[in-house]
Amino acid sequence: MKKILWETLRRSEFEDAMKADAIVIIPVASVEQHGNHLPINTDTNCCFTVAQRAAQAIEEFPVLVLPPIWTGYSPHHMPYPGTITLKYHTFVELLTQVAASVHAHGFKKIFFLNGHYGNAPVIAAMRTKLAAEEGVSCIGYNYWDLPSVSEEIKKVCPSDKGFLGHSGEVETSLQLYLQPELVNMEAATWVPGVWGDPSAGARQKGERIIDVAVNSLVKILRDYYSGVLEDKLVWRKEIL
Numbered sequence: 001m002k003k004i005l006w007e008t009l010r011r012s013e014f015e016d017a018m019k020a021d022a023i024v025i026i027p028v029a030s031v032e033q034h035g036n037h038l039p040i041n042t043d044t045n046c047c048f049t050v051a052q053r054a055a056q057a058i059e060e061f062p063v064l065v066l067p068p069i070w071t072g073y074s075p076h077h078m079p080y081p082g083t084i085t086l087k088y089h090t091f092v093e094l095l096t097q098v099a100a101s102v103h104a105h106g107f108k109k110i111f112f113l114n115g116h117y118g119n120a121p122v123i124a125a126m127r128t129k130l131a132a133e134e135g136v137s138c139i140g141y142n143y144w145d146l147p148s149v150s151e152e153i154k155k156v157c158p159s160d161k162g163f164l165g166h167s168g169e170v171e172t173s174l175q176l177y178l179q180p181e182l183v184n185m186e187a188a189t190w191v192p193g194v195w196g197d198p199s200a201g202a203r204q205k206g207e208r209i210i211d212v213a214v215n216s217l218v219k220i221l222r223d224y225y226s227g228v229l230e231d232k233l234v235w236r237k238e239i240l
């Protein structure tokens with residue numbers, strides 16, 4: 001298996017990766033309550049897994065994956081135990097400085113992969129700030145919004161009504177596939193702080209969604225590397 005994890009590289013290997021114009025994925029997620037049946041690392045585990053599998057699947061150019069940023073923006077989950085949240089500006093500053101550090105080492109292709117709903121609008125705005133104020137251009141996607149993934153979610157997990165939900169059918173299915181030992185299906189019922197129907201979760205559904213997400217991310221990364229993706233995102237050129 002080739003090395004894809006940022007924290008496992010040595011100094012000279014970073015130089016090689018930079019010269020090869022590696023894409024650097026920054027997974028961003030959360031540690032927050034996920035009902036009584038899922039672990040609080042659900043969002044981090046889902047998005048980090050998709051990032052690693054896609055990076056591993058690409059042979060023709062290097063893709064590095066940073067350690068996941070697990071401190072997300074989750075004030076709406078603070079009424080429930082286990083949740084850790086940053087304040088808004090702290091979160092924005094954290095993302096800005098991590099991306100700016102990666103960029104300072106010569107990496108020009110930076111890709112935020114988000115795994116938590118509450119982070120999505122913050123990352124979208126932060127990316128504009130990063131480009132305009134720091135001169136750091138980057139791409140950002142939510143893993144459930146990658147092309148083909150939301151369609152697959154609608155098909156496979158209809159009770160979440162085309163969304164990711166929260167600890168509902170989709171996330172329960174994903175965790176039954178990825179970390180079944182941490183799921184308690186006897187407690188998989190709706191409680192406040194859950195959106196969707198956890199009891200409808202199933203391992204096979206989770207496997208299908210992860211497979212589609214990984215394949216979709218591989219395609220996006222190839223388009224990013226070749227420049228096709230940037231050509232589609234003309235507005236980014238206008239602000240830089």
Ligand SMILES: [Zn+2]
Nearest residue numbers: 042043167171
């Ligand atoms: Zn979640």
